[in-house]
Structure formats: structure tokens, C-alpha cells
Amino acid sequence: xxxxxxxxxxxxxxxxxxxxxxxxxxxxxxxxxxxxxxxxxxxxxxxxxxxxxxxxxxxxxxxxxxxxxxxxxxxxxxxxxxxxxxxxxxxxxxxxxxxxxxxxxxxxxxxxxxxxxxxxxxxxxxxxxxxxxxxxxxxxxxxxxxxxxxx
Amino acid sequence: xxxxxxxxxxxxxxxxxxxxxxxxxxxxxxxxxxxxxxxxxxxxxxxxxxxxxxxxxxxxxxxxxxxxxxxxxxxxxxxxxxxxxxxxxxxxxxxxxxxxxxxxxxxxxxxxxxxxxxxxxxxxxxxxxxxxxxxxxxxxxxxxxxxxxxxxxxxxxxxxxxxxxxxxxxxxxxxxxxxxxxxxxxxxxxxxxxxxxxxxxxxxxxxxxxxxxxxxxxxxxxxxxxxxxxxxxxxxxxxxxxxxxxxxxxxxxxxxxxxxxxxxxxxxxxxxxxxxxxxxxxxxxxxxxxxxxxxxxxxxxxxxxxxxxxxxxxxxxxxxxxxxxxxxxxxxxxxxxxxxxxxxxxxxxxxxxxxxxxxxxxxxxxxxxxxxxxx
Amino acid sequence: xxxxxxxxxxxxxxxxxxxxxxxxxxxxxxxxxxxxxxxxxxxxxxxxxxxxxxxxxxxxxxxxxxxxxxxxxxxxxxxxxxxxxxxxxxxxxxxxxxxxxxxxxxxxxxxxxxxxxxxxxxxxxxxxxxxxxxxxxxxxxxxxxxxxxxxxxxxxxxxxxxxxxxxxxxxxxxxxxxxxxxxxxxxxxxxxxxxxxxxxxxxxxxxxxxxxxxxxxxxxxxxxxxxxxxxxxxxxxxxxxxxxxxxxxxxxxxxxxxxxxxxxxxxxxxxxxxxxxxxxxxxxxxxxxxxxxxxxxxxxxxxxxxxxxxxxxxxxxxxxxxxxxxxxxxxxxxxxxxxxxxxxxxxxxxxx
Numbered sequence: 001x002x003x004x005x006x007x008x009x010x011x012x013x014x015x016x017x018x019x020x021x022x023x024x025x026x027x028x029x030x031x032x033x034x035x036x037x038x039x040x041x042x043x044x045x046x047x048x049x050x051x052x053x054x055x056x057x058x059x060x061x062x063x064x065x066x067x068x069x070x071x072x073x074x075x076x077x078x079x080x081x082x083x084x085x086x087x088x089x090x091x092x093x094x095x096x097x098x099x100x101x102x103x104x105x106x107x108x109x110x111x112x113x114x115x116x117x118x119x120x121x122x123x124x125x126x127x128x129x130x131x132x133x134x135x136x137x138x139x140x141x142x143x144x145x146x147x148x149x150x151x
Numbered sequence: 152x153x154x155x156x157x158x159x160x161x162x163x164x165x166x167x168x169x170x171x172x173x174x175x176x177x178x179x180x181x182x183x184x185x186x187x188x189x190x191x192x193x194x195x196x197x198x199x200x201x202x203x204x205x206x207x208x209x210x211x212x213x214x215x216x217x218x219x220x221x222x223x224x225x226x227x228x229x230x231x232x233x234x235x236x237x238x239x240x241x242x243x244x245x246x247x248x249x250x251x252x253x254x255x256x257x258x259x260x261x262x263x264x265x266x267x268x269x270x271x272x273x274x275x276x277x278x279x280x281x282x283x284x285x286x287x288x289x290x291x292x293x294x295x296x297x298x299x300x301x302x303x304x305x306x307x308x309x310x311x312x313x314x315x316x317x318x319x320x321x322x323x324x325x326x327x328x329x330x331x332x333x334x335x336x337x338x339x340x341x342x343x344x345x346x347x348x349x350x351x352x353x354x355x356x357x358x359x360x361x362x363x364x365x366x367x368x369x370x371x372x373x374x375x376x377x378x379x380x381x382x383x384x385x386x387x388x389x390x391x392x393x394x395x396x397x398x399x400x401x402x403x404x405x406x407x408x409x410x411x412x413x414x415x416x417x418x419x420x421x422x423x424x425x426x427x428x429x430x431x432x433x434x435x436x437x438x439x440x441x442x443x444x445x446x447x448x449x450x451x452x453x454x455x456x457x458x459x460x461x462x463x464x465x466x467x468x469x470x471x472x473x474x475x476x477x478x479x480x481x482x483x484x485x486x487x488x489x490x491x492x493x494x495x496x497x498x499x500x501x502x503x504x505x506x507x508x509x510x511x512x513x514x515x516x517x518x519x520x521x522x523x524x525x526x
Numbered sequence: 527x528x529x530x531x532x533x534x535x536x537x538x539x540x541x542x543x544x545x546x547x548x549x550x551x552x553x554x555x556x557x558x559x560x561x562x563x564x565x566x567x568x569x570x571x572x573x574x575x576x577x578x579x580x581x582x583x584x585x586x587x588x589x590x591x592x593x594x595x596x597x598x599x600x601x602x603x604x605x606x607x608x609x610x611x612x613x614x615x616x617x618x619x620x621x622x623x624x625x626x627x628x629x630x631x632x633x634x635x636x637x638x639x640x641x642x643x644x645x646x647x648x649x650x651x652x653x654x655x656x657x658x659x660x661x662x663x664x665x666x667x668x669x670x671x672x673x674x675x676x677x678x679x680x681x682x683x684x685x686x687x688x689x690x691x692x693x694x695x696x697x698x699x700x701x702x703x704x705x706x707x708x709x710x711x712x713x714x715x716x717x718x719x720x721x722x723x724x725x726x727x728x729x730x731x732x733x734x735x736x737x738x739x740x741x742x743x744x745x746x747x748x749x750x751x752x753x754x755x756x757x758x759x760x761x762x763x764x765x766x767x768x769x770x771x772x773x774x775x776x777x778x779x780x781x782x783x784x785x786x787x788x789x790x791x792x793x794x795x796x797x798x799x800x801x802x803x804x805x806x807x808x809x810x811x812x813x814x815x816x817x818x819x820x821x822x823x824x825x826x827x828x829x830x831x832x833x834x835x836x837x838x839x840x841x842x843x844x845x846x847x848x849x850x851x852x853x854x855x856x857x858x859x860x861x862x863x864x865x866x867x868x869x870x871x872x873x874x875x876x877x878x
Contacts, residue, residue: 054473128202282845
């Protein structure tokens with residue numbers, strides 16, 4: 001399966017758009033509920049390795065963008081699947097049934113950004129102590145945080 | 152951070168009990184807590200609890216300039232420091248469109264492979280101590296001391312090297328680096344054979360590790376396991392071969408794998424990797440071109456808005472740095488994908504049904520470094 | 527004068543017996559009851575043996591550390607005293623000055639008695655060790671049986687240490703040790719039996735004397751020698767059989783919760799046991815105190831320390847064996863081989 005076939009399949013999914021971005025990375029933007037389907041299709045076409053699941057906080061657009069980064073050791077192509085979630089109530093389906101590695105990555109993203117992954121087998125904090133909520137959001141405040149002087 | 156293990160205490164049968172291999176333990180290689188549900192000596196369930204040294208480095212990096220982030224990478228995996236810095240530096244160079252001169256690429260390869268040998272030697276020593284062999288550490292550290300002396304001459308640091316800069320290097324290798332490297336390599340392969348015969352081929356160790364902790368390759372891939380832990384189960388996935396970065400495409404080396412799937416095959420793969428690294432070092436040192444060691448980079452680095460992810464083969468597996476830039480001199484978001492994070496998540500699958508002693512051996516064979524899990 | 531010195535060195539039993547006889551005569555002449563004098567003699571012997579144990583422990587720990595250093599490309603202790611010989615003394619003084627921690631909710635009887643229960647059997651076995659010609663504290667007729675019986679008692683000590691510490695790690699260590707010691711008693715016994723059969727007696731003195739005639743039993747019974755060394759190693763909880771105190775798995779196993787004096791007693795007991803195993807191996811298989819030229823005592827120590835060197839060498843080379851493999855090794859391999867050896871030896875003795 002080559003890139004254009006994959007792109008055709010992806011562009012057929014409602015709301016999704018795929019293109020080959022800079023650095024020959026297959027970039028896909030899709031709505032949250034289509035992500036498991038797209039990932040399953042990509043896994044079938046040889047993208048067996050999920051590198052990470054993480055997010056990016058975009059307060060100016062009131063969005064949290066989830067990023068799934070895949071790699072195919074067979075065809076040596078990188079793929080990045082992105083989805084935009086509403087910042088007030090970010091929720092996405094869990095893909096840990098497709099890639100088991102997503103279990104821990106999603107747990108980490110959930111606690112760092114306050115994203116809820118529905119269908120996750122064992123949600124719960126992974127790295128953070130109690131009392132710290134969504135620290136990677138841009139509006140996170142903690143009394144021990146002091147701004148670094150700008151050099 | 153400490154969470155209650157999901158073993159409901161009321162549901163424990165009469166013979167089962169919970170043992171906490173707490174954050175302070177001689178063999179958990181750092182601050183890792185593993186809660187075991189045991190029946191006698193048999194392990195029924197494993198719950199790894201991470202987060203004890205979470206320092207929020209990803210958030211910290213959002214408030215640092217691009218060049219100032221490089222030392223943070225050292226501290227994430229202090230054993231394979233140069234490889235980690237390389238991932239980040241590659242990502243930023245992709246964003247800025249900087250082309251690194253060839254001499255710098257070769258020096259990067261030399262330093263990274265030396266770092267890989269260092270890391271594997273320390274893994275060998277620590278693994279020996281975990282299983283009760285208290286002597287190999289002294290032999291392996293002899294070699295390690297030689298490498299550290301070389302790295303210190305080249306970079307200024309013994310453990311946290313802060314070697315790479317965006318665009319190349321701050322200064323060239325010292326004059327006596329290559330002769331010292333040659334001296335080190337002249338006896339290294341013999342030493343690896345000796346160390347293998349001492350520990351890895353030992354009858355007691357083979358009895359303890361063969362057949363223990365079998366990792367199915369498909370399960371491993373699904374759990375995102377990479378590096379020698381994955382190659383010990385079969386798939387020859389090595390980023391230096393499949394997605395060659397820098398000048399690895401020009402170098403000739405094998406990717407050691409093993410079909411054994413168990414703990415022992417992971418050990419064997421790491422010993423073979425040391426030999427391959429020695430091969431790469433010889434080639435790189437021989438092919439080192441002359442020239443500049445740094446590209447021209449602006450004084451204040453402001454990459455164009457965009458994002459870049461680059462992955463390198465660190466001694467533990469795929470380490471990746473995802474950098475998102477918004478055009479200012481500080482990154483918008485930095486994410487570090489660490490190999491030990493995914494390698495540890497597979498522990499539950501492979502550790503159920505073995506002895507307490509086997510848990511130690513399995514964790515040792517996965518070669519975990521906790522700071523890169525917790526970041 | 528030279529005669530006396532020669533007698534003392536090479537045949538100390540004779541002058542000592544002469545001295546004891548003179549003392550008895552004097553005592554009886556005063557009309558004092560003789561059992562009291564016997565008691566005084568026994569106490570004197572016990573004091574000598576205790577003094578010896580302490581000094582020997584000091585030396586043997588230093589010896590182990592120097593051997594480990596030799597194999598690990600290091601120097602070992604070399605600061606305190608000449609060649610670092612007083613290092614153990616310094617360590618003992620340090621241990622004595624530490625706080626004696628009693629964890630919460632221990633079982634006081636088990637916790638406090640455990641060090642004694644581990645150390646007393648080792649101490650008691652010294653009764654039958656032949657240090658030289660006639661230098662046995664008490665040459666019992668059932669020497670070997672006594673050794674095996676008494677050294678089995680130290681299992682109780684380790685079990686009570688494991689239980690009394692109120693600590694899961696200690697409990698696991700204690701139970702492992704019980705399983706291990708019980709498993710390795712049998713091959714050890716079966717390895718000693720051919721020697722007893724060849725000698726015709728269980729008396730330690732008789733066994734050593736028999737080797738003067740037969741030659742060393744190590745050459746006549748090599749299999750038994752090897753099995754005894756392995757089983758003896760396991761009995762005294764030394765690597766590669768040191769699971770009960772497996773440092774990297776169980777932190778310190780059954781002596782996790784012990785500090786200061788109690789820990790030093792465990793430590794002392796371990797090295798005393800090492801000496802005992804080596805001394806018994808040297809007496810049973812390497813000819814005891816027999817040897818040309820040098821005084822018997824010197825030969826005894828040379829042979830004992832040779833075996834100690836072998837055991838230390840094994841400790842610092844091999845990784846630790848796993849507990850189920852340990853049991854398998856004992857019951858499935860050592861025991862059948864020892865039995866076979868016994869049968870073959872018996873048959874050979876009958877036929878030849």
C-alpha cells in the first residue's frame with residue numbers, strides 16, 4: 001500500500017483530510033470519533049508502531065489538539081494523526097484496544113491536559129502527584145511557579 | 152505518583168499477599184515502585200507505579216530558549232545522553248532548516264556510539280549485581296572509565312555531556328581523541344568476549360534467564376517496545392537501519408537480533424550490540440572528514456512556526472523529541488518520547504507467572520532508566 | 527627445652543594430658559572434689575575456643591574481603607592496621623556502637639532469640655573439630671552425627687528471625703532458608719557416609735587417623751568431596767546459594783530489620799559457619815592435621831583456608847541461583863548422585 005492509496009482511503013472518511021506534509025510526513029486531520037477507525041486502517045496498511053499520543057494546548061483557538069504519531073517500519077513512512085477537541089470539555093475515544101502502548105500515553109495525556117479518554121481500560125494518574133491538575137495547559141497556575149526572567 | 156494498586160485487598164485469596172518493591176530498592180534501577188501480588192514465590196500480578204521523580208521537564212522547556220534545552224536532555228537518560236541530545240537537536244535543525252557539516256555528523260556518530268557502549272557496560276554491571284554476580288561490575292567499569300575519559304576530553308562532562316549544539320559542535324575533538332579511541336578499540340572486542348563468557352554464558356545465569364519473561368513480538372510491537380528489548384524477540388527494527396539519520400546510511404553494521412524471545416536473548420542482543428558499535432566506531436573514525444564542525448546558526452534561534460519530530464536509536468530504544476515552534480525563541484510545546492516508558496508498560500504481560508527473582512531479572516533485561524519514564 | 531617445644535607443636539596432646547594429670551593429682555591431694563576440676567578444665571577449653579572463634583572471625587572476614595578484592599581488581603582493606611588486618615575490628619566496634627532498632631510489632635521472643643539460635647549451634651560444633659594432634663575439645667564417639675544434628679538447629683534461628691521481624695521480605699528470606707537448609711542436609715549426609723564407612727567410625731579423630739593409612743579421602747571419594755563442598759556451601763547460605771539474604775531481591779532477607787549487635791552476631795555466625803564447613807571438609811577429605819614437616823596445627827589451618835579460598839572464589843564468581851532451581855538441583859541431581867556414590871563405594875568396599 002503506498003501513500004496515495006492510504007490518502008485516498010483517509011479522504012473518504014467524513015471530516016478527515018490527509019496530505020503529505022513537509023519532511024514527507026503523512027499528516028491527517030480528523031474528528032475525534034473517526035480516529036480509532038483511521039488508526040485501525042493505518043495499522044492494517046503497515047503502520048504498526050505508535051510512537052506517542054500527546055496533545056498541544058491552543059488557548060487562542062479554544063482547542064486542544066491531540067496528536068498520534070505512527071511509523072511504518074515496512075514502508076518507512078511517518079504518519080501524524082491529529083484531532084481537535086473542544087478545550088472546555090475535551091473528550092476522545094481511547095485507542096488502547098488498537099495499540100496497547102496507548103494505555104500509558106493516554107493516561108499521561110489525560111492527566112497533563114485534562115483530556116478524557118472514553119473506553120480506557122485503567123484510567124488514573126500516572127506521573128502526577130495529587131493536587132496538580134492539567135499542568136501542561138497554558139493557563140496552569142501554581143503558587144510555586146515563578147516566571148523565568150527573559151534574557 | 153503513589154496510587155493504590157488495583158489489587159482489591161478483600162478479593163485476595165488465603166494464600167496471596169501483596170509485596171511492595173518500593174521506590175527504594177536495590178534493584179529497581181531508580182525510583183520505581185512495583186507492587187506484586189504473590190502466592191508464595193509465584194507472581195500473580197504486577198503493577199508498576201511511576202512518577203516519583205516527575206519534574207515537569209516538558210513544561211520547563213516551554214520557558215527556555217532552544218539551545219538552553221540541550222542539558223535537560225542529558226538528565227533524562229544519563230546513560231545514553233548524547234543520543235537523546237541528538238534527537239532534540241535533529242528536530243530543531245529540521246525546523247530551522249540547518250544543514251550540519253559532514254565532520255560534525257561523523258563526530259556525532261562517534262560520540263553517540265561511545266555513549267551506547269558506555270550504557271550497555273553499565274547495564275551489564277547492574278544486571279550482574281541484580282542477579283547476584285558482584286564481580287562483573289568491576290571489570291566492565293574498567294572499560295567504562297576509559298570511555299569516560301575520552302568523552303570528558305571531547306565534551307567536558309563525564310556523565311552528562313552536553314555535547315551537541317544546534318548546528319554542530321562548539322569545538323572540535325581534541326588532538327589525542329582519535330589515538331585514544333584507537334587504543335580503546337584495540338582491546339575492546341576481546342573484553343566483550345570475556346564479559347560474555349563470565350556472566351552471559353554462565354550456567355547459573357542461563358538457567359535463570361532462559362525461558363523467563365518470554366515476550367511475543369506482536370505484543371511487543373503493540374506495546375511500543377523498541378530497542379534491544381524488541382530485537383530480542385525477533386523484529387530487526389533499528390532506526391539506524393530503517394530510518395537512518397545522519398551518516399548511518401553510509402556505515403556498515405549488522406542489527407543483532409535473537410529469536411529466543413526470553414530474557415537471555417535480550418541479554419545476548421545487548422552484548423552483540425556492543426560489538427557492532429565498536430565496528431561503527433572504527434568506520435567512523437576512519438572516515439572522519441576534515442572541515443567545519445558547526446553550521447552557521449543565528450545568535451538567537453527563532454525557527455519558523457511548525458512542528459518536527461525526530462527519533463533516534465538510543466541504547467534503550469526509540470527516543471523521540473517532538474518540538475512545536477510558534478516562531479519565537481522559546482518552543483511552544485516539547486514532547487519527549489522515551490523508550491523506557493513503553494518498555495516498562497509491557498512488564499505486566501511478561502512477568503505474570505514467574506518468581507520474585509525472575510521479576511528482577513526481567514526488569515534488568517528491559518534496561519530501564521527511570522528519569523526518562525517520569526520526565 | 528627444645529623437646530618440650532617439639533612436643534607442644536607436634537604432639538600437644540601428650541604434654542597437655544601430662545599437665546592435666548599433674549593438676550588432678552594436686553587437686554585430689556587437697557581433698558577437693560574432682561568434678562569441679564573437670565568443670566574448670568571444660569570452662570578453660572570453652573574460653574579458648576571462644577577466643578579462637580572471635581579472632582578467627584576477624585581474620586576470615588578480612589581474608590574474604592581480600593580475596594574478593596583480588597578478583598575484582600581492587601585492593602581491599604589496607605588502611606586499618608598492617609595490611610588492613612584490623613579492619614574487621616574497626617567494623618565490629620562500629621557495629622556495636624550503632625542504635626539497636628526494634629521495629630514496631632515484632633514478636634519479641636522470636637526477634638531477640640534468633641541471633642542466639644543461629645550462633646549457638648555454630649559455637650557448639652567446635653567441640654569436635656580436630657585442630658591438631660590430640661587437640662580436640664571433646665572427641666565424641668558420634669562426632670559426625672553430632673555435627674549434622676547440631677548444625678541443623680540453626681534453621682530454627684533463621685526462621686524465627688524471618689517471622690519475628692514483622693516484614694514480608696524477612697519472612698520470604700526465612701522460609702527460603704528453611705527450605706534450602708533442609709534440602710541440602712540430605713546430600714551432605716550422603717556425602718559424608720562413604721567416609722564414615724571407610725573409617726568404620728564416626729569419631730573425628732579416627733577419621734583423620736584413617737587418612738594417614740588410606741590416603742586422603744578426597745582422592746578416594748572425589749564425588750563425595752565435591753558434593754560435600756556444594757551442599758556445605760548451601761548449608762551456610764553462601765553464594766551462589768545466598769537466597770535467604772539475597773541482597774538485590776530481598777534487600778537483606780531475614781536480617782533486614784536487624785541492626786547493631788544482633789546483626790553482628792548474624793554476620794559472625796555466617797563466617798564461623800564458613801570456617802566450620804571448611805574445617806570439616808579439610809578433616810574429612812583432605813587429611814585433617816596430617817602432613818609432613820610442619821606442625822599439625824599449621825597443616826590444619828592451611829587446608830582449612832584452602833577450602834575457604836575455594837568457597838570464597840565461588841561466591842564472588844557466580845550469580846545467585848533461583849529458589850526453585852536450588853531445590854531441583856538438590857533433590858533431582860545431588861541426591862541421586864550422592865546415593866549412587868554411596869552404593870558404588872559400598873560395593874567397592876565389599877568386593878575389594
